[in-house]
Amino acid sequence: MEGNGKIEKNSREGIEIMKAPIKSIKDLPLEENLLPGTPACAGCGGLLALRHCLKALGRKTVIVNAASCFTLLSIYPFTPFKNSWLYAAMACAPAGAQGIRDALDILIRKGRLDPEEDLKVVVLTGDGAAYDMGLSSTSSAIHRNLDFYYICYDNEAYGNTGFQWSGATPFASRTGTTPPGKMSKTGAEFLKKDLFEIWRSQKPPYLATISPAHPVDLFNKFKKAEQFNGPKLFIALSPCPPGWGMDPSLSNRIAKLAVTTGIWPLKESVYGDVKHTVVPEKFRPVEEYLKEQRRFVHLFKPERNEGTIKKIQDTVDSYWKLIPARARRRYNRVRNTKSL
Amino acid sequence: MGKELLTGNASAAWAVRLAEVDFVPVYPVTPQTEIIETLARWICDGFMDAKLITMDSEHSMIIAAGAASATGVRSFTATSSQGLMYGFEMLYTVAGWRVPLVMVNVSRGLSSPITLEPDHNDILAARDTGFLQIHCETCQEVLDLILMAYRLAEDERVLLPAFVNMDGFYLSFTREPVEIPDLEEVRRFLPPYRPRHAFFKASQPMSQGVAVLGGLAYSYFKYQMHLASTRALEVYKEISLEFEKTFGRKYGTYEGYMMDDAEYVLVMTNSFSTLGKAAIKRARGKGLKAGLLRLRLLRPFPETDIRDVMRGRKAVAVIDQNVSIGKGGILHSEFASCFCNEEKKPLLLSFIGGLGGKNISPGEFEFIFDSMVRIGETGEIPTQKLLYTEMEWKEMERLKRIAGKG
Numbered sequence: 001m002e003g004n005g006k007i008e009k010n011s012r013e014g015i016e017i018m019k020a021p022i023k024s025i026k027d028l029p030l031e032e033n034l035l036p037g038t039p040a041c042a043g044c045g046g047l048l049a050l051r052h053c054l055k056a057l058g059r060k061t062v063i064v065n066a067a068s069c070f071t072l073l074s075i076y077p078f079t080p081f082k083n084s085w086l087y088a089a090m091a092c093a094p095a096g097a098q099g100i101r102d103a104l105d106i107l108i109r110k111g112r113l114d115p116e117e118d119l120k121v122v123v124l125t126g127d128g129a130a131y132d133m134g135l136s137s138t139s140s141a142i143h144r145n146l147d148f149y150y151i152c153y154d155n156e157a158y159g160n161t162g163f164q165w166s167g168a169t170p171f172a173s174r175t176g177t178t179p180p181g182k183m184s185k186t187g188a189e190f191l192k193k194d195l196f197e198i199w200r201s202q203k204p205p206y207l208a209t210i211s212p213a214h215p216v217d218l219f220n221k222f223k224k225a226e227q228f229n230g231p232k233l234f235i236a237l238s239p240c241p242p243g244w245g246m247d248p249s250l251s252n253r254i255a256k257l258a259v260t261t262g263i264w265p266l267k268e269s270v271y272g273d274v275k276h277t278v279v280p281e282k283f284r285p286v287e288e289y290l291k292e293q294r295r296f297v298h299l300f301k302p303e304r305n306e307g308t309i310k311k312i313q314d315t316v317d318s319y320w321k322l323i324p325a326r327a328r329r330r331y332n333r334v335r336n337t338k339s340l
Numbered sequence: 341m342g343k344e345l346l347t348g349n350a351s352a353a354w355a356v357r358l359a360e361v362d363f364v365p366v367y368p369v370t371p372q373t374e375i376i377e378t379l380a381r382w383i384c385d386g387f388m389d390a391k392l393i394t395m396d397s398e399h400s401m402i403i404a405a406g407a408a409s410a411t412g413v414r415s416f417t418a419t420s421s422q423g424l425m426y427g428f429e430m431l432y433t434v435a436g437w438r439v440p441l442v443m444v445n446v447s448r449g450l451s452s453p454i455t456l457e458p459d460h461n462d463i464l465a466a467r468d469t470g471f472l473q474i475h476c477e478t479c480q481e482v483l484d485l486i487l488m489a490y491r492l493a494e495d496e497r498v499l500l501p502a503f504v505n506m507d508g509f510y511l512s513f514t515r516e517p518v519e520i521p522d523l524e525e526v527r528r529f530l531p532p533y534r535p536r537h538a539f540f541k542a543s544q545p546m547s548q549g550v551a552v553l554g555g556l557a558y559s560y561f562k563y564q565m566h567l568a569s570t571r572a573l574e575v576y577k578e579i580s581l582e583f584e585k586t587f588g589r590k591y592g593t594y595e596g597y598m599m600d601d602a603e604y605v606l607v608m609t610n611s612f613s614t615l616g617k618a619a620i621k622r623a624r625g626k627g628l629k630a631g632l633l634r635l636r637l638l639r640p641f642p643e644t645d646i647r648d649v650m651r652g653r654k655a656v657a658v659i660d661q662n663v664s665i666g667k668g669g670i671l672h673s674e675f676a677s678c679f680c681n682e683e684k685k686p687l688l689l690s691f692i693g694g695l696g697g698k699n700i701s702p703g704e705f706e707f708i709f710d711s712m713v714r715i716g717e718t719g720e721i722p723t724q725k726l727l728y729t730e731m732e733w734k735e736m737e738r739l740k741r742i743a744g745k746g
Contacts, residue, residue: 060542064407074550076557084540085547086410088403089433095400099365099407099415100540102391106362106413110389112534113412117541140396 021220028219029055033082038073043248045255046070046153046238048212050124053151053234056222059083062100062119066093066134068126069160070153084119091133093123094141097148120149127154127168130235131193142202142231149225150233155240156192163243167193170263171315172308173295175243180298186308187298191315195235200269204231208268208277211237213255217266217278224268237264245294257289262316265323276323283320286313346518348511349374351479352418352444352504354518355486357388358526359442362413362533364392365404369423370456371508372446376418398427402443406434406501409441410548412539414490414532417441420508421448421462428465434501435470435565437549438538440493441501442486443471447610448508449696457697458507460609460662464638464670470565472502472572473639475609477595479516482506484589485636487521491530491579498572499537500565507611509697514611521587529586569640576637593642595634596649598624602631603654604712605686606705607675609635612661612694619705628709635671643678650679653686655712659727661694668692668724687715693727701729 022028033054040047046069054061061083065071067090074085088096101121107113125134130152141148157175158164164176170192174180178188199207205228210218218236225232237258239251246254258264259278263286266278287309290296299305346354352375356364364383366376382388395401398419405415419427424445434441445466447458467473474489476482482504489502506512538548552558576593584590597617599605604623608616613634623630633649635642650656660669667673672690679685691708693700704727711722740746 059545062540071551072553074547076550076552079547079550081547082545084545085550086407086540087549087551088407089399089429092397092400092403092430095365095395095404096407098393098395098400099363099404099409100411102363102393102404103408103411103413103415104540106391106408107411110362113541117543119540119542136396137400140400144393 021223022216025215028052028215031055031058033057033059033061035080035082038080039075040069040073041240041242041248043239043241043251044069045212045240045251046126046155046236048251049153049210049218049236049238050151052212052215052218053222053236054081054083056219057120057122057149060119061122062086063122063124064088064093064096064100066090066123066125066129067160068124068129068153069155070124070126071160090129092137093125093129093134094146094148094150095137097121097123098141098144098146101147121147122149122151124151124153126159127152127156128158128166130154131167131195135198139202142199142204142233145230147229148231150231152195152233152235153238154235155238155243157240157243159240159243163240168195171312172299174298175295185298185305187295196267196269199233200272200274203272204233205229205271206232206268208233209235209237209264209266211255211259211264211266212239213252214259214266214278221268221277243295245297246292250292254289254292257284257292260284261286261289262320263289265319283316286316343517343519345515346479346483346520347374347513347515348476348479348482348506349446349513350378351483351518352486352506353378353382354520355483356416357382358521358523359414359416359487359490359530360389360527360532361416362390363405363408363415364390365395365401365408365415365417366392367395367398367401367419367423369398369420371448371512372418372420372423372444374512375444375446398423399430402427402430402434405441405443406430406437406439409434409439410437410538410540412533412535415441416443418444418446420446421450422454424462424466425450431466431469431471433549436561438499438565438568439501440490440499440533442489442493443501443503444482444486445503445505446508446512447505455696457509458610458661459695459697460505463503463505464662466503467639467670470500470569471639472498472500472569472637473505474502474637475505475635476511477611477613477634479511479514479518480589481591482511483518483520484583484587485591487526487530488576488579488583488591490533492572492576494533494535495572495575495579496537497575498568500568500572505610510611525586529583573637573640573642591636593637593645594649595636597632597634599631599633599649601629603629604631604709605650605653605656606630606632606708607635607656607658607671608632608661609638609671610661612659612700615700616659616705619702619709622702622705623709628713630709641674646675646678647682650686651682651684655687655689655715657689657691657708657712659691659693659700659708663692663695672724687712687721689715689722690724691727692724698732700727703729
């Protein structure tokens with residue numbers, strides 16, 4: 001926790017950090033493990049989320065990356081990371097993580113590597129790998145209780161190829177392969193795949209949704225996850241200015257709107273038990289989120305598509321109806337919604 | 341240790357045990373599975389200090405093996421046929437990482453039609469990946485050449501992964517007397533893997549497998565791989581000498597059988613070479629100066645060795661147990677490229693045979709020898725031949741009639 005005076009003052013032992021989660025963005029460590037100067041797009045929500053994740057994970061980390069936008073963060077001979085990196089392939093980053101984790105364990109057990117040299121193994125993928133192509137290798141890594149972190153930065157489409165439909169694409173989104181047109185006015189016809197529930201069905205020790213606009217929640221979730229041996233999985237809804245069709249300066253605002261409209265519930269699961277960690281006091285209409293993005297503009301222009309907008313709102317409402325009111329009250333509420 | 345009766349698969353497992361491999365990610369596929377079952381049993385019984393883990397696919401298996409190797413442990417894995425195809429993307433990937441992974445492929449024909457018995461379209465599909473390739477005829481070779489493959493792959497002048505190939509069924513499940521080397525001797529020949537080039541550890545952050553943009557860096561790294569692979573030829577010869585000194589068995593880049601005065605040469609690989617050697621004996625009995633060249637090292641391709649040994653021969657017949665659909669035998673093409681600039685080159689004939697484990701009968705070998713001799717008389721080079729006997733043709737007609745297609 002170097003560079004973070006506040007936390008060190010509050011806790012003598014590193015372990016206390018988990019018991020006393022940080023309260024404010026000012027408590028985030030100053031330590032940066034992802035440095036500026038990357039070729040990522042301006043306003044990339046995924047990059048901001050990753051920056052916060054690496055503050056929590058620290059420097060003793062090796063990232064195993066699947067083909068995605070972030071594959072282009074490390075381009076020979078440069079890297080923005082202060083930690084290690086291995087580019088694997090699209091479908092099998094968790095299998096690469098298995099190889100590294102097992103090798104480190106073997107080397108330490110056989111006395112060929114100082115335990116101080118051990119690393120956290122972190123898989124970093126986009127939603128294409130996480131929701132679609134990489135599910136087999138991910139599911140089996142969870143099944144084998146591999147001790148690793150998995151970060152999916154979810155921009156709801158194949159972003160690096162120019163924004164085409166993926167299993168993470170929400171209903172009605174325009175993508176390169178789901179263009180609204182004369183024959184189909186809606187855009188994407190299926191609901192977003194529920195990766196959280198797919199993962200949860202295997203009861204990993206820790207599982208969470210996160211948002212770059214909620215760094216305190218994000219940081220505390222990583223710190224909580226640290227105590228578990230086994231798969232620790234994170235899905236970060238990641239605004240994508242070129243794909244979502246919005247000004248890069250609005251990334252944070254859109255990420256917050258995803259939470260305050262109830263579209264992106266911030267939650268965690270410990271061995272399958274779900275808690276919502278950030279619940280809006282009052283939900284804003286999904287329309288406020290949709291109309292900020294060109295990928296949904298066909299729902300409003302040339303004429304308003306009331307049916308589709310209602311279907312999106314109904315989907316969100318029916319999700320939250322299933323969450324008991326007391327469960328909602330128990331956890332942090334979103335404050336300062338006015339600052340949106 | 342004395343000789344024991346071992347299958348090809350068991351010989352492979354023994355090599356892995358003697359090489360004191362640390363990590364074995366696996367995925368079952370016929371006819372390779374006996375290797376991983378044998379290793380699993382030894383690990384569970386405490387004869388091997390290694391971790392074996394079943395992955396969700398060969399794709400995952402190969403990258404797990406490669407990533408572990410990149411982290412600094414000695415890794416092994418094995419596959420066959422469809423499994424090799426399923427993991428194919430990862431072959432290029434881990435070869436590009438320059439990790440000295442050793443992998444056994446047990447050859448089996450590729451779907452479709454889906455089948456079990458061997459030919460070499462699976463392993464030869466991997467010839468351009470950057471993996472070195474060593475092909476075996478006997479169970480003893482399987483054991484010995486895996487040990488040599490580790491030495492070769494881990495040599496700092498090489499640092500490329502390596503395949504050791506054997507035929508499914510005909511070698512994988514055939515028992516032969518095999519000399520199991522002494523562990524201490526193996527340790528002297530193959531020291532523990534302690535890489536200086538690449539590893540992951542906290543005190544030294546390192547990026548591996550990073551992207552490049554543009555041909556400048558891409559070509560640089562690909563050329564390096566190619567140069568390392570061609571360099572592996574001389575390294576192989578050094579290691580081969582050392583192996584001979586240690587264990588008394590010699591493995592050149594190829595095996596010559598009755599080659600000294602041979603005018604007519606058969607070229608084969610893997611276990612069907614045994615059929616070829618029997619045919620050579622019969623031909624010699626009839627007074628024909630015939631010999632057989634069995635390729636052992638296919639990548640790097642020992643081009644100079646082949647040119648040298650073939651100089652002055654009358655005719656060379658390559659029997660390809662594979663078919664590049666629309667072109668023909670893969671090894672025939674590779675041989676042709678060895679000779680095309682030679683002034684006095686042997687006549688080169690191409691035969692395709694043994695696909696999906698189909699037998700090559702004595703009659704077919706006679707036909708091949710006749711074809712070679714006849715060129716001398718007529719000067720006419722026959723077109724490429726697909727070997728298939730009349731009896732086989734009739735049997736196929738019979739099957740078609742049963743299927744209602746007669």
